[in-house]
Amino acid sequence: xxxxxxxxxxxxxxxxxxxxxxxxxxxxxxxxxxxxxxxxxxxxxxxxxxxxxxxxxxxxxxxxxxxxxxxxxxxxxxxxxxxxxxxxxxxxxxxxxxxxxxxxxxxxxxxxx
Amino acid sequence: xxxxxxxxxxxxxxxxxxxxxxxxxxxxxxxxxxxxxxxxxxxxxxxxxxxxxxxxxxxxxxxxxxxxxxxxxxxxxxxxxxxxxxxxxxxxxxxxxxxxxxxxxxxxxxxxxxx
Numbered sequence: 001x002x003x004x005x006x007x008x009x010x011x012x013x014x015x016x017x018x019x020x021x022x023x024x025x026x027x028x029x030x031x032x033x034x035x036x037x038x039x040x041x042x043x044x045x046x047x048x049x050x051x052x053x054x055x056x057x058x059x060x061x062x063x064x065x066x067x068x069x070x071x072x073x074x075x076x077x078x079x080x081x082x083x084x085x086x087x088x089x090x091x092x093x094x095x096x097x098x099x100x101x102x103x104x105x106x107x108x109x110x111x112x113x
Numbered sequence: 114x115x116x117x118x119x120x121x122x123x124x125x126x127x128x129x130x131x132x133x134x135x136x137x138x139x140x141x142x143x144x145x146x147x148x149x150x151x152x153x154x155x156x157x158x159x160x161x162x163x164x165x166x167x168x169x170x171x172x173x174x175x176x177x178x179x180x181x182x183x184x185x186x187x188x189x190x191x192x193x194x195x196x197x198x199x200x201x202x203x204x205x206x207x208x209x210x211x212x213x214x215x216x217x218x219x220x221x222x223x224x225x226x227x228x
Contacts, residue, residue, distance in 0.1 A: 002156065033215065043157070043202065043218040055213045090156055101147045102216060104156035 003027065004105035006091050012111045018079040021108045023091030025072055030095065031055075032074040033102060034066055037088040049074055050096075081112045115140040115207030119219025126193050127227050134222045136203035137185040145206035146179060146186050147216065152199045160201075161188070193226045200224070 003026035013019055025032050034046040036059075045058035049068035060066075063081075068074040078085060088109050092102035116139040126132050138146075144165035149157035163170045163177045163186065170177050174193075179186040190197055200223050204216040 002158070004156075035218075042220040045215050045217065048213065048215055050213070056215055058215070092156075100145075101159040101162050104149075104158070106154075106156045 002103050002105060004091060004093050004103050006089075006105035006108050008108060009106065010109050010111075012113060013081060015081055015083060015112055017081050017112075018077065019081065019110065021076040021078070021089050021091075021110075023074045023076070023093075023105060025074070025091075025093030026103050028095065029093035029103070030072065031093060032068055032072070033092045033094070034060075034074070034076050035090045035092065037090060037107070038086075043090070046076070078110070083112050086110055086112045115143060115205055115217040117203060117205050117217050117219045119203050119222060121222060122220065123223045123225070125225045125227060128193060128195060130193055132188075132190045132193055132197070132224055132226075134188045134201055134203065134224070135185060136187070136205075136219050137183075138205040138217075139184070140205065140207050141181075141184065143205040143207055145214070146177070147204050147206075148177060148188050149202040149204065149218075150199045151202065151221070157202055190224075193224075195226050195228050198224055198226045 005024040030051045032049045036044045046060040048056040066076045088107045090107045092104045094100045119136045147162035150160045151157040176189045200221045203219040206214045
């Protein structure tokens with residue numbers, strides 16, 4: 001157990017739907033990062049939150065949004081889902097927003113049918 | 114932005130042999146380079162990291178070397194064991210604005226250790 005909790009582990013939904021992925025960071029970590037992992041694109045950075053504030057955006061689609069709550073857990077919202085959104089979504093946390101290694105959760109496998 | 118290239122994409126070795134995975138990065142300002150191991154069905158796990166003020170770091174059978182001039186770094190695994198079989202990712206820490214950094218990952222190397 002890495003200390004980073006992601007729920008649900010698996011999610012199957014239909015095209016056009018909206019889902020919410022949840023992440024609880026490791027105790028004491030203020031930064032939360034979201035990554036999308038697919039076979040062809042590898043680990044792609046989506047967004048970074050630090051202590052409730054958005055700090056950086058990567059290759060995140062406009063249909064996707066995220067937030068970090070006062071208790072530091074984070075949610076990634078995916079809407080108007082397409083088949084191509086099927087992927088593993090990882091949350092990672094770290095102590096700060098600087099150069100530290102991340103601790104990853106075990107991921108949410110999203111399948112859009 | 115930062116770009117990280119990783120080679121090879123697949124690597125097969127015999128148990129007991131050494132394995133080497135190489136990465137190059139593009140942003141000369143990057144100064145933190147972690148390596149992750151991902152087993153099937155799990156999230157990536159940090160196995161070793163190196164900062165730009167050192168050229169080499171070892172942890173038992175794993176070592177990482179860094180050549181800042183050439184902008185490349187490598188993972189060396191000696192005396193490989195079947196449980197080393199996994200996907201390995203290199204990453205480089207890239208500045209993302211303000212006081213923030215984010216990790217940019219290579220595409221991964223599938224290492225298979227044959228008994």
